[in-house]
Amino acid sequence: MADHRDTGLTLDPKYDAAGLVTAVVVDPLGNPLMVAHMNDAALRLTIDSGEAHFWSRSRGRLWKKGETSGNVMRVIDLRIDCDQDAIWVVAEPAGPACHTGATSCFFRRIDGDRLVPVE
Amino acid sequence: MADHRDTGLTLDPKYDAAGLVTAVVVDPLGNPLMVAHMNDAALRLTIDSGEAHFWSRSRGRLWKKGETSGNVMRVIDLRIDCDQDAIWVVAEPAGPACHTGATSCFFRRIDGDRLVPVE
Numbered sequence: 001m002a003d004h005r006d007t008g009l010t011l012d013p014k015y016d017a018a019g020l021v022t023a024v025v026v027d028p029l030g031n032p033l034m035v036a037h038m039n040d041a042a043l044r045l046t047i048d049s050g051e052a053h054f055w056s057r058s059r060g061r062l063w064k065k066g067e068t069s070g071n072v073m074r075v076i077d078l079r080i081d082c083d084q085d086a087i088w089v090v091a092e093p094a095g096p097a098c099h100t101g102a103t104s105c106f107f108r109r110i111d112g113d114r115l116v117p118v119e
Numbered sequence: 120m121a122d123h124r125d126t127g128l129t130l131d132p133k134y135d136a137a138g139l140v141t142a143v144v145v146d147p148l149g150n151p152l153m154v155a156h157m158n159d160a161a162l163r164l165t166i167d168s169g170e171a172h173f174w175s176r177s178r179g180r181l182w183k184k185g186e187t188s189g190n191v192m193r194v195i196d197l198r199i200d201c202d203q204d205a206i207w208v209v210a211e212p213a214g215p216a217c218h219t220g221a222t223s224c225f226f227r228r229i230d231g232d233r234l235v236p237v238e
């Protein structure tokens with residue numbers, strides 16, 4: 001099953017049918033911030049600018065995180081997984097990552113069928 | 120845009136058209152291990168057994184991580200994001216997470232158009 005994507009040293013993202021890869025963002029301590037998607041343009045802008053860009057599926061457009069809120073994410077490290085369909089973004093956030101105002105989108109723990117706030 | 124999923128305390132995953140949510144797995148120190156997918160059965164088994172289960176898109180079947188390799192992932196913490204379409208799994212891995220044998224699937228850093236090994 002391994003191919004050049006799994007072991008090579010060339011960036012060759014495996015975009016899905018919608019042209020997207022998954023993007024996971026954590027803070028410099030490894031705390032989860034958010035999960036979103038990038039298309040080719042968003043990944044390119046993220047690499048070139050050092051600030052996290054995404055593709056908004058709900059709005060159907062390119063989106064620089066913090067473009068309205070000011071809560072930009074300065075990229076510290078950028079990795080890609082074995083089959084190159086997921087990007088790992090370590091970033092310093094200028095403010096809350098979540099649209100709810102929470103520091104992280106992952107502000108609830110799963111406990112059976114219930115959710116428990118962690119902040 | 121906020122609905123009960125964003126702020127409520129009921130587990131109500133927003134599965135995509137294929138019946139899947141994104142599952143991100145990190146080790147107890149917050150180091151990235153892998154990104155995969157869960158369907159309802161995989162999430163339920165993960166919650167109930169305390170071991171990470173996924174839906175394999177390539178094999179089209181439920182998959183307990185480590186079922187053949189022995190490298191099971193014991194779940195320490197399980198979180199869900201604001202819109203409930205991504206699961207954050209903190210797990211203690213019994214061995215390498217990646218099918219390449221690497222500790223983590225994210226063993227390459229993106230540097231422009233090149234990838235640089237991080238292990």
